[in-house]
Amino acid sequence: xxxHRQQDVLDTPRLARTPITVIGAGAVGSFTxxxxxxxxxxxxxxxxxxxxxxxxxxxxxxxLSDLGRPKVNALALLVREMTGVELKTVQERFQGDxxxxxxxxxxxxxxxxxxxxxxxxxxxELYIDARMGAEVGKVFCxxxxxxxxxxxxxxxxxxxxxxxxxxxxxxxxxxxxxxIAAQVANYVSGREVKxxxxxxxxxxLIL
Numbered sequence: 645x646x647x648h649r650q651q652d653v654l655d656t657p658r659l660a661r662t663p664i665t666v667i668g669a670g671a672v673g674s675f676t677x678x679x680x681x682x683x684x685x686x687x688x689x690x691x692x693x694x695x696x697x698x699x700x701x702x703x704x705x706x707x708l709s710d711l712g713r714p715k716v717n718a719l720a721l722l723v724r725e726m727t728g729v730e731l732k733t734v735q736e737r738f739q740g741d742x743x744x745x746x747x748x749x750x751x752x753x754x755x756x757x758x759x760x761x762x763x764x765x766x767x768x769e770l771y772i773d774a775r776m777g778a779e780v781g782k783v784f785c786x787x788x789x790x791x792x793x794x795x796x797x798x799x800x801x802x803x804x805x806x807x808x809x810x811x812x813x814x815x816x817x818x819x820x821x822x823x824i825a826a827q828v829a830n831y832v833s834g835r836e837v838k839x840x841x842x843x844x845x846x847x848x849l850i851l
Contacts, residue, residue: 645682645684645727645728647684650683650684653829653833654683654684654829654832654833655829655832655833655834656683656684658832658833659680659683659684659685659828659829659832660684660685660686660687661687662685662687662745662746662828662832663687663689663744663745663746664680664685664687664688664689664744664745664746664747664748664828665688665689665690665691665738665742665743665744665746665747665748665768666680666688666689666690666691666748666750667691667692667738667747667748667749667750667751667760668691668692668738668749668750668751668752669690669691669692669694669715669716669719669750670692670694670700670704670715670750670752671700671703671704671750671776671812671816671817672750672774672776672781672817672820672821672824673690673692673748673750674704674705674706674715674719674817675704675705675817675818675820675821676748676750676774676820676821676824676825677690677705677719677723677731678705678719678722678723678726678727678821679821679822679824679825680825680828681723681726681727681729681731682726682727683825683828683829685729685828686729687732687744688723688729688731688732689731689732689733689734689742689744690716690719690720690731690732690733690734691716691733691734691736691737691738691742692714692715692716692734692735692737693735693736693737694714694715695712695713695714695715696710696711696712696713696714696715696718697711698711700715702812702813702814703812703813703814703816703817704817705719705722706718706719706722707722714735716731716733716734716735717733717735719731719733720733738760739763740760740763740764740765743764743767743768743771744768745768745769745770746768746769746770746772746828746831747764747768747770747771747772748771748772748774748824748828749771749772749773749774750774753800754797754798754799754800754802755799755800757773757797758797758798758799761793761794761797767786767790769787769831770785770786770787770827770828770831770837771785771786771787771790771793772784772785772786772824772827772828773786773793774820774824776812776816776817776820777812777816778812778813778816779813779815779816779844779845779846780816780842780843780844780845780846781816781819781820781842781843781845782840782841782842782843783820783823783824783827783840783841783843784796784839784840785827785837785838785839785840786839787837792839796840813845815845816843816845819843819845820843823841823843827841
């Protein structure tokens with residue numbers, strides 16, 4: 645791919661050299677993986693043990709023809725067709741080993757987030773935690789020493805539980821992936837990485 649139009653705003657050669665791990669290939673994870681590949685990332689490993697189901701199609705980067713396929717396999721094919729990038733895929737649940745310089749958490753529950761953060765040793769240089777609701781999302785960006793991040797972890801029993809019909813939208817998932825890709829771009833280009841972003845897509849607010 646020709647990255648001429650972004651060469652003055654993004655260090656594409658460094659991005660191509662930076663190993664990135666995406667944990668979870670669902671709504672945010674699938675869009676984020678494609679966004680990073682489109683930006684020039686080439687060393688991307690995706691972990692997920694799930695398969696594509698019909699309720700995934702409206703808010704995840706999958707096609708009707710992907711129904712029943714493992715998400716990592718379907719995503720690898722899509723990314724290869726659209727960017728030429730060959731993903732490294734692991735059809736398993738991430739257990740803590742295999743984190744890379746940039747590691748992006750796109751899991752579904754707070755309990756899993758808490759477990760992942762405890763297991764990550766040594767900590768990545770940049771750890772991104774994406775949390776998605778139907779129309780509001782959060783992105784946390786944590787450096788090697790993320791003691792402040794511990795304050796934003798709590799068990800799933802304390803999390804807000806939205807009804808099944810109000811959990812996910814395509815615009816929240818794809819929108820958050822753009823913010824994540826921008827933060828990774830800031831990191832590889834030596835610019836400031838914001839520790840926390842909250843995006844309200846319904847009301848057009850960024851906090």
